[in-house]
Amino acid sequence: MKALTWQGKRNVIVEEVPDPVIQDPTDAVIRITSTAICGSDLHLYEVFGPYLEKGDVLGHENMGIVEQVGSAVTNLAPGDRVVIPFVIACGTCYMCTRGLTTQCETTQNRDKESGASLYGFSELYGSVPGGQAEKLRVPYADFNATKVGHELSDDRYLFLSDILPTAWQGVQYADVPEGGTLGVMGLGPVGQFASRIGVHLGYRVIAVDPVPERRAMAERHGVETIDLTGDVVDVLRTMTDGRGPDSIVDAVGMEAHGAPVAAFVEAAAGVLPDGIAKKVFNTAGLDRLTALHASLDAVRRGGTVSLSGVYAGEADPMPMKSMFDKQITLRMGQCNVQKWRADLLPLVEDPSDPLGVEDLVTHRVPLDRAPEMYDIFQKKDDGCIKVVLTP
Numbered sequence: 001m002k003a004l005t006w007q008g009k010r011n012v013i014v015e016e017v018p019d020p021v022i023q024d025p026t027d028a029v030i031r032i033t034s035t036a037i038c039g040s041d042l043h044l045y046e047v048f049g050p051y052l053e054k055g056d057v058l059g060h061e062n063m064g065i066v067e068q069v070g071s072a073v074t075n076l077a078p079g080d081r082v083v084i085p086f087v088i089a090c091g092t093c094y095m096c097t098r099g100l101t102t103q104c105e106t107t108q109n110r111d112k113e114s115g116a117s118l119y120g121f122s123e124l125y126g127s128v129p130g131g132q133a134e135k136l137r138v139p140y141a142d143f144n145a146t147k148v149g150h151e152l153s154d155d156r157y158l159f160l161s162d163i164l165p166t167a168w169q170g171v172q173y174a175d176v177p178e179g180g181t182l183g184v185m186g187l188g189p190v191g192q193f194a195s196r197i198g199v200h201l202g203y204r205v206i207a208v209d210p211v212p213e214r215r216a217m218a219e220r221h222g223v224e225t226i227d228l229t230g231d232v233v234d235v236l237r238t239m240t241d242g243r244g245p246d247s248i249v250d251a252v253g254m255e256a257h258g259a260p261v262a263a264f265v266e267a268a269a270g271v272l273p274d275g276i277a278k279k280v281f282n283t284a285g286l287d288r289l290t291a292l293h294a295s296l297d298a299v300r301r302g303g304t305v306s307l308s309g310v311y312a313g314e315a316d317p318m319p320m321k322s323m324f325d326k327q328i329t330l331r332m333g334q335c336n337v338q339k340w341r342a343d344l345l346p347l348v349e350d351p352s353d354p355l356g357v358e359d360l361v362t363h364r365v366p367l368d369r370a371p372e373m374y375d376i377f378q379k380k381d382d383g384c385i386k387v388v389l390t391p
Contacts, residue, residue: 003133020137025072028141059132060086085337091143167193170308174247183245191251252291253309307332
């Protein structure tokens, strides 16, 4: 089959790889109909080379049609249409039964001190082949595959794989008071959905992003937006009676603008031999913390900052004195996708499309064009906000 494979920093290609097969009785194999490029894929494209091998298949936002099922699969059959959460979980362990599927004790990567396995996301999370390909093997298929109807477009369902529940969890973790104000840092795909979810839940939403096309998209959904300027914290306070938003979702993460020192450390580590680079990342890794520090500065006293953007540093400097003094609550973590399916499925199937899932994709291209689209998406060229690949 054709699949997008990692070859090196900023180097991905589409090539022929072996078809996936049933390995365990609980597996299924699906034919991919839509797969998206995620902001997290750019971390692999740019930073996490030491944890990847040439030929690794990327992609963790996937949906398609079931082609084969293992002998122990009871809820699925060939021909079913399914969305695949990016988190691979068993559904029955201590953590899964508490809704913490990203901490699944069956697929947890204890040798890397990491949580549950993820599709297409390096040796840190199991080196499981991803779905930017023609086919995908799905472990623990009964629990992980979300069966959906055949009537609505892929765009209605695809984002249940990652970015929609990630945004939903981010807003839930933000604990916005009734009628309160939610700030959102970053209007990439997760920030777009977090903003719309905030509006849907009745909050005033103010979002920050430097890209005009992203601000314009958010404004179509009732979001107030401001440019990313040097006085953005002061602007947010001015718009909220001098206090700052009640809660802020940081939907940017480790690739924030600015932070030249952290950017240099990332780049330098990326050219070291893999073993040394891993040690640097694991003990002295730094993130670009511009968005996080701005969120902590701007949120009102007693407020909550929720991290949906991915951070990976182990030596990040944090303003602990200020955080303690302001009595800030900080919540974070990979999204427990399976926990939120029941909340989100009715919203994506609602004819009114209250979260605007059909107003996000800016580029839909064949899988063969994936290398070109990684470059365009990373550079934010051509008004690119969300890319969907069709094998």
